[in-house]
Amino acid sequence: MGGFLTNAFLMTVLSGSMVLYFGSHTSAISTLNWKNYTAGQEKAPLWASFVSWMVVMMPVITISAGYPIQSASLANNLLNGISVSSWHAIIYPFGLPNDVVEHQPLSTESGHSSSLGNPTWPTTRAKVVARLASVLPPLIPCLFVxxxxxxxxxxxxxxxxxxxxxxxxxxxxxxxxxxxxxxxxxxxxxxxxxxxxxxxxxxxxxxxxxxxxxxxxxxxxxxxxxxx
Structure with a gap:
């Protein structure tokens, strides 16, 4: 609740200040409002151009840095949140291979073998499928929009x-x-x-x-x- 109110207050102050400053020329994407920032002068000084570049590029930098980390975290959540039997049905639709058992112990050391001689879970195939499922859905619509x-x-x-x-x-x-x-x-x-x-x-x-x-x-x- 405290975070909700704090976030609402900060967003209201920031968005209101931006509308008051840029007026009718306010862009739907807040950072693009600083694209032509000149600090009130006819020609933007060097420091104003630097500020404009930093603000406009900030989303690109933060998203590029955070997207792989968040996708990996989401993939790990999918691997641990969905049962092993359900994952086997997804990645082995035509039946389990002989070297894979129905129930396997969880492990983060992919490629090693368990005490029973079976590959530990999650397998490489499961990791690839989970990470693709986390990465691709947001990217595909961006190709068309x-x-x-x-x-x-x-x-x-x-x-x-x-x-x-x-x-x-x-x-x-x-x-x-x-x-x-x-x-x-x-x-x-x-x-x-x-x-x-x-x-x-x-x-x-x-x-x-x-x-x-x-x-x-x-x-x-x-x-x-x-x-x-």
């Missing part, structure tokens, strides 16, 4: 799910699992890392606000895309 503002709008909708909705759902799920494993615990929502915002009322408020914001953003995105 040239307007970066449309990509950012659609990507922003996913941000609601990743940063707001999914954490709340995970919190509720973990509290249920805790209550099932330790039914006599006085407060299943309390852990050494819990605070006021880890309790049910705060989670409910964040979920409600997130759903409202997600619904409005989805409507606004669809409306703007339909208008071209």
């Amino acid at each position: 040239k307007d970066a503002s449309k990509i950012i709008r659609v990507g922003g909708l996913v941000g609601f799910l990743i940063s707001l909705l999914i954490p709340c759902i995970l919190q509720l799920a973990s509290m249920r699992v805790f209550g099932r494993l330790w039914p006599h615990a006085p407060n299943p929502s309390y852990t050494p890392y819990s605070g006021f915002y880890s309790r049910y009322p705060a989670i409910a408020v964040v979920l409600c606000l997130s759903c409202v914001a997600f619904a409005y953003s989805t409507y606004d995105t669809v409306r703007r895309l339909a208008q071209g």
